[in-house]
Amino acid sequence: SCVHPDRPEPLDLHLGMFLPTLLNQATPEQMERFFTPAWNLRIIGTYAQTEMGHGTHLRGLETTATFDPSTQEFVLHSPTISSIKWWPGGLGKTSNHAIVLAQLHTQGRCHGLHAFIVPIRDMDTHVPLPGVVVGDIGPKFGFSEVDNGFLKLEHVRIPLDNMLMKFAKVEPDGTYVKPPSAKLTYGMVFIRSMIVGQSALALAKSCTIAIRYSAVRHQSELRPGEPEPQILNYQTQQHKLFPVLAAAYAFTFVGQYMKDTYRRISGDIHAGDYSQLPELHALSAGLKAFTTWAANAAIEVCRMSCGGHGYSRSSALPDIYVEFTPTCTYEGENTVMMLQTASRYLVKSYRQASVGQRLQGSVSYLSEAAAQRLRPRPVSGGAAPLSTQDLLSLVHLYQRRAASLVELAAKSIQQELQRGRSQEEAWNHSSIDLVRASDAHCHFVVVKLFVDKLEQVDDAAVKAVLSTLALLYALKGLADNSGDFLQAGLLTVPQATRVSARIKELLEELRPDAVALVDAFDLNDRKLNSVLGRYDGNVYEHLYEWARQSPLNATEVHESFHKYLKPLRSRL
Ligand SMILES: CCCCCCCC/C=C\CCCCCCC/C=C/C(=O)SCCNC(=O)CCNC(=O)[C@H](O)C(C)(C)COP(=O)(O)OP(=O)(O)OC[C@H]1O[C@@H](n2cnc3c(N)ncnc32)[C@H](O)[C@@H]1OP(=O)(O)O
Numbered sequence: 001s002c003v004h005p006d007r008p009e010p011l012d013l014h015l016g017m018f019l020p021t022l023l024n025q026a027t028p029e030q031m032e033r034f035f036t037p038a039w040n041l042r043i044i045g046t047y048a049q050t051e052m053g054h055g056t057h058l059r060g061l062e063t064t065a066t067f068d069p070s071t072q073e074f075v076l077h078s079p080t081i082s083s084i085k086w087w088p089g090g091l092g093k094t095s096n097h098a099i100v101l102a103q104l105h106t107q108g109r110c111h112g113l114h115a116f117i118v119p120i121r122d123m124d125t126h127v128p129l130p131g132v133v134v135g136d137i138g139p140k141f142g143f144s145e146v147d148n149g150f151l152k153l154e155h156v157r158i159p160l161d162n163m164l165m166k167f168a169k170v171e172p173d174g175t176y177v178k179p180p181s182a183k184l185t186y187g188m189v190f191i192r193s194m195i196v197g198q199s200a201l202a203l204a205k206s207c208t209i210a211i212r213y214s215a216v217r218h219q220s221e222l223r224p225g226e227p228e229p230q231i232l233n234y235q236t237q238q239h240k241l242f243p244v245l246a247a248a249y250a251f252t253f254v255g256q257y258m259k260d261t262y263r264r265i266s267g268d269i270h271a272g273d274y275s276q277l278p279e280l281h282a283l284s285a286g287l288k289a290f291t292t293w294a295a296n297a298a299i300e301v302c303r304m305s306c307g308g309h310g311y312s313r314s315s316a317l318p319d320i321y322v323e324f325t326p327t328c329t330y331e332g333e334n335t336v337m338m339l340q341t342a343s344r345y346l347v348k349s350y351r352q353a354s355v356g357q358r359l360q361g362s363v364s365y366l367s368e369a370a371a372q373r374l375r376p377r378p379v380s381g382g383a384a385p386l387s388t389q390d391l392l393s394l395v396h397l398y399q400r401r402a403a404s405l406v407e408l409a410a411k412s413i414q415q416e417l418q419r420g421r422s423q424e425e426a427w428n429h430s431s432i433d434l435v436r437a438s439d440a441h442c443h444f445v446v447v448k449l450f451v452d453k454l455e456q457v458d459d460a461a462v463k464a465v466l467s468t469l470a471l472l473y474a475l476k477g478l479a480d481n482s483g484d485f486l487q488a489g490l491l492t493v494p495q496a497t498r499v500s501a502r503i504k505e506l507l508e509e510l511r512p513d514a515v516a517l518v519d520a521f522d523l524n525d526r527k528l529n530s531v532l533g534r535y536d537g538n539v540y541e542h543l544y545e546w547a548r549q550s551p552l553n554a555t556e557v558h559e560s561f562h563k564y565l566k567p568l569r570s571r572l
């Protein structure tokens with residue numbers, strides 16, 4: 001069958017991680033030796049980092065690479081059952097090489113995790129090489145097209161030059177040369193940055209299907225005696241779908257920003273300037289978690305908004321969900337990523353701002369908040385006036401909510417320390433607050449980028465409808481997180497009531513443009529692969545045709561009648 005353009009594929013890891021890791025971490029000689037044959041699919045590789053016992057805790061990975069100066073080789077070994085590489089895509093049956101992350105041992109010392117190119121199958125026969133035990137990990141929730149595999153290495157020897165040495169090196173005598181920055185060997189930033197755009201695409205596909213279907217589906221009665229209305233005319237249906245539509249546009253702009261930021265900062269890194277790596281790591285980790293969690297939930301909202309036909313695979317929504325949901329786990333489990341952004345960036349920046357340091361980039365608002373804390377608070381102390389029309393004031397509200405939650409997390413750590421807890425315990429006992437702070441920071445970034453993007457739109461009509469979407473996105477987020485804003489003194493109960501009323505108005509304003517706004521994603525029928533989301537809206541005829549094609553309908557009487565039902569009858 002033809003390969004569906006968006007379905008997971010066994011070569012995804014080769015294209016999405018093996019090649020990019022070579023580009024980022026191989027020497028020119030290694031590029032010559034490996035990249036060219038890999039580009040021509042002579043070498044097919046995967047990225048083998050996760051083990052049966054560890055995925056998140058990289059420092060806990062057990063696979064070893066021990067340098068043998070007498071033979072100028074590394075010996076790769078899986079010392080325990082839990083050290084068996086587990087999950088890498090394309091590892092089970094497709095790849096003949098793997099970039100294996102292993103603890104480097106040389107001259108009797110361990111130097112931490114490094115990347116090694118390990119041949120695992122014969123280039124001609126595809127038979128596993130000596131010392132290599134490799135296979136598929138078995139059926140999964142989805143991703144059935146991908147042979148996620150296991151890899152057990154039994155004292156497998158590879159040449160010294162198979163360690164990726166653009167940054168760290170091992171000399172022929174076994175001397176270890178440190179990389180310019182230990183952070184350069186982490187990787188994953190590229191794919192995390194790309195996943196933000198994948199979240200936008202998943203949302204765009206899902207709301208295109210659900211909104212188009214909601215425009216052709218007629219059900220129940222709005223006014224007695226009148227024809228059944230389009231379900232898109234129900235306020236609850238709009239309340240489900242239009243915020244998803246707004247988020248699809250918001251994440252599209254954020255995905256573009258993330259790609260541009262990755263390109264800019266990785267260019268600086270290749271030029272030897274590592275100063276922006278913390279911002280890139282924090283932004284990609286946080287936005288990957290924020291957008292995938294939001295998209296994951298929204299796909300299910302779209303599926304359920306299509307009623308029974310949403311549960312049919314003809315809608316494509318079950319497949320979109322099954323293929324998207326692991327993004328919340330892989331490339332950095334979302335909670336862990338949110339904690340990274342908070343602990344390694346936001347709290348550190350908060351402390352720098354608190355001693356007067358001028359911050360740059362996405363945390364510059366923490367400097368403004370620190371300065372604000374030094375000024376006398378207004379006597380009223382109440383929430384500032386709220387405009388449900390002015391986008392810039394809403395951006396500022398999100399900024400202040402983020403600053404407030406970062407401060408709350410930082411103060412929680414301080415309080416835990418004052419109670420006598422250790423550093424590690426203080427952080428662990430503040431981790432719920434840390435995740436909230438990261439979530440609020442990412443939410444502010446998304447709202448700000450959406451509003452910034454509007455400044456680039458020249459067409460007045462387009463700018464007007466995008467502004468309505470941005471307002472809906474910001475106000476819906478305000479309503480969904482009103483506890484944060486109320487707790488921070490940024491919102492009053494009467495203001496929250498006005499927000500709810502304004503959201504209803506915006507839903508009504510967007511109704512006439514809803515179908516045009518999903519058509520604007522320009523997702524053709526082949527890409528959507530959905531009977532419910534067809535551009536021509538001819539759902540019922542194609543739903544019937546789709547069902548008729550089901551394998552179960554190949555015969556009028558299924559063999560099960562003769563094999564089971566009939567014999568069962570005769571015994572009753
Ligand atoms: C040629 C190209 C063609 C391209 C075509 C594209 C086609 C695309 C097709 C398909 C797409 C691909 C499909 C992909 C399918 C999914 C595949 C899934 C793969 C995986 O899941 S790979 C495995 C992912 N695993 C992880 O992400 C592990 C998560 N855990 C960690 O990252 C770490 O354990 C940790 C960061 C949570 C903790 O590590 P550690 O304790 O060692 O570090 P800390 O003490 O917290 O921090 C130390 C220090 O380092 C900084 N840091 C941490 N991580 C990074 C990073 N990644 N980058 C930069 N810096 C990092 C951290 O901020 C600290 O800094 P400071 O000391 O505070 O300054």
Ligand SMILES: Cc1cc2nc3c(=O)[nH]c(=O)nc-3n(C[C@H](O)[C@H](O)[C@H](O)COP(=O)(O)OP(=O)(O)OC[C@H]3O[C@@H](n4cnc5c(N)ncnc54)[C@H](O)[C@@H]3O)c2cc1C
Binds near residue numbers: 048049332
């Ligand atoms: C479809 C799919 C494809 C994959 N492809 C690859 C691949 O190609 N290559 C590869 O190397 N890996 C791959 N993986 C593995 C993936 O990277 C790991 O599953 C992921 O990193 C999470 O690690 P884990 O599974 O060990 O979960 P764990 O880290 O054990 O997480 C379990 C729970 O513990 C919590 N937790 C863990 N650490 C902390 C902490 N410090 N603080 C608070 N809570 C914590 C998490 O939040 C989570 O709730 C893939 C996984 C999937 C599902």
